[in-house]
Amino acid sequence: MRSPWALAKPISKQCAISCAKAGSQLVILADDDPIYWPIADTTPSSGQNRRLLPFAGDKVTATGKIYERGGSKAMVIEKIDRQAS
16 A cells, blocks of 8 residues: 555655755655654654754664554654665
8 A cells, every 4th residue: 555645766865854944744764665753752752853854865774663553653763774875
């Protein structure tokens, strides 16, 4: 099933940075199409743009706790690294 955003390929790095700085939430788009909303492990949770901005538009490897509810997936990121090109 394709995501409702139908992202066929990653957007440009500059576009991702500009959108994030304008307030758009950065997400992680997995190779097999799920979109993961990065969240904090606090209550209430908060966005993770500050932490993700250095990786905007890049391929990354992220590990952490996954939460699923109502078809959405969220991740509390434990570790994130840029993939070697």
